[in-house]
Amino acid sequence: MPQLLKVQNFFVSADGIAAGEDQSLERPFGNVDPTGLFSWAGATASWPTRTDPGGTRGLDDYMVRDFHHNIGAEIMGRNKFGPLRGPWRDEEWKGWWGEEPPFHTPVFVLTHHERPSFTLSDTTFHFLDADPATALERAKEAADGKDVRLGGGVTTIREFLDADLVDTLHVAVAPVKLGSGLKLWDTPEELTDRYHLDVVPSPSGVTHHLFWRK
Amino acid sequence: MPQLLKVQNFFVSADGIAAGEDQSLERPFGNVDPTGLFSWAGATASWPTRTDPGGTRGLDDYMVRDFHHNIGAEIMGRNKFGPLRGPWRDEEWKGWWGEEPPFHTPVFVLTHHERPSFTLSDTTFHFLDADPATALERAKEAADGKDVRLGGGVTTIREFLDADLVDTLHVAVAPVKLGSGLKLWDTPEELTDRYHLDVVPSPSGVTHHLFWRK
Numbered sequence: 001m002p003q004l005l006k007v008q009n010f011f012v013s014a015d016g017i018a019a020g021e022d023q024s025l026e027r028p029f030g031n032v033d034p035t036g037l038f039s040w041a042g043a044t045a046s047w048p049t050r051t052d053p054g055g056t057r058g059l060d061d062y063m064v065r066d067f068h069h070n071i072g073a074e075i076m077g078r079n080k081f082g083p084l085r086g087p088w089r090d091e092e093w094k095g096w097w098g099e100e101p102p103f104h105t106p107v108f109v110l111t112h113h114e115r116p117s118f119t120l121s122d123t124t125f126h127f128l129d130a131d132p133a134t135a136l137e138r139a140k141e142a143a144d145g146k147d148v149r150l151g152g153g154v155t156t157i158r159e160f161l162d163a164d165l166v167d168t169l170h171v172a173v174a175p176v177k178l179g180s181g182l183k184l185w186d187t188p189e190e191l192t193d194r195y196h197l198d199v200v201p202s203p204s205g206v207t208h209h210l211f212w213r214k
Numbered sequence: 215m216p217q218l219l220k221v222q223n224f225f226v227s228a229d230g231i232a233a234g235e236d237q238s239l240e241r242p243f244g245n246v247d248p249t250g251l252f253s254w255a256g257a258t259a260s261w262p263t264r265t266d267p268g269g270t271r272g273l274d275d276y277m278v279r280d281f282h283h284n285i286g287a288e289i290m291g292r293n294k295f296g297p298l299r300g301p302w303r304d305e306e307w308k309g310w311w312g313e314e315p316p317f318h319t320p321v322f323v324l325t326h327h328e329r330p331s332f333t334l335s336d337t338t339f340h341f342l343d344a345d346p347a348t349a350l351e352r353a354k355e356a357a358d359g360k361d362v363r364l365g366g367g368v369t370t371i372r373e374f375l376d377a378d379l380v381d382t383l384h385v386a387v388a389p390v391k392l393g394s395g396l397k398l399w400d401t402p403e404e405l406t407d408r409y410h411l412d413v414v415p416s417p418s419g420v421t422h423h424l425f426w427r428k
Contacts, residue, residue: 045426057382057426058412062276069279168271198272203412212259212271 072143286357291370
């Protein structure tokens with residue numbers, strides 16, 4: 001089985017925006033309100049941080065619970081890992097996710113400023129100053145035969161798309177417009193020269209876009 | 215987490231038929247041609263018996279690859295296990311699936327004629343003369359905290375629905391009519407008094423019906 005590089009559960013607005021500018025510690029998604037992008041996922045039974053029992057078990061739940069399916073490593077950009085820019089002032093910042101990060105695999109953080117690896121619960125974060133192809137090679141080695149998730153953010157996904165390294169994408173398009181911010185695309189059709197596309201509207205209002213290589 | 219009883223990847227025609235009458239060794243689906251029910255699944259990358267590389271990785275593939283997600287045991291009716299009726303003439307029949315059955319968990323076969331358990335690869339078949347509630351209790355014990363799949367056939371699913379033991383169902387409705395045979399329903403709306411329902415048309419032509427308890 002070939003090892004795939006997969007984007008999964010990546011959320012954008014109807015106008016293709018995944019995050020705002022000016023990310024900060026208080027606003028991981030910068031100057032946009034991401035609530036409308038996430039609400040469909042938070043309603044599902046499989047959403048990892050839900051606190052009440054219940055939750056939907058329809059189409060959206062299939063999408064959410066597939067997040068870990070056959071995944072052996074994740075690659076993420078530094079802006080997904082944290083709001084800090086430039087050289088690390090210290091090594092206190094360990095990501096947004098507390099003591100139990102939701103990855104449960106090795107995670108490779110792309111950064112021009114490497115620092116020592118560390119482990120929280122069953123997730124180990126490595127820091128890598130590398131081009132996309134080299135980073136993917138390292139992640140595949142660590143994934144032990146399984147697939148690799150490309151976690152975002154949007155700049156990182158665009159870099160890997162430009163390098164033609166992405167095998168499948170699941171992008172959930174929410175029925176809200178954000179106006180300005182970091183864009184994945186102007187329209188999903190930008191990718192259909194290279195990818196098959198299933199457009200799957202969910203009863204929740206979100207539209208799942210499922211791409212796989214031609 | 216509660217242990218669920220789940221019907222997954224159960225295939226019916228547009229007129230609700232899952233199999234024909236007169237099942238035999240040569241015709242596991244009796245006197246209907248099941249090709250039209252299965253073709254959408256066989257086109258996916260995750261279909262277990264596909265022999266050529268490739269295959270689709272859109273919506274239908276999510277449905278197919280979810281088959282094993284958090285499943286710790288299966289319950290099936292005797293007619294899914296084999297075409298023989300009445301007392302076993304001998305114990306040579308070991309199912310339709312050869313040396314590598316696609317279950318990889320304990321399987322409980324409901325039958326009025328018990329016989330000794332046996333193991334093929336990582337699947338162990340047990341034979342149980344029990345009502346649905348008792349069978350489910352046994353399967354949950356064996357599932358080690360995971361969910362239980364209700365594998366069919368159609369008569370078995372109807373019995374468990376009548377006993378109100380099913381938590382979720384994924385039924386794939388193919389765009390073919392079979393006319394006569396063993397029916398799951400006249401219409402999916404028969405279940406919507408007890409279940410939420412997402413109706414999800416796939417670009418392949420099949421319509422996925424996803425039910426979960428109200």
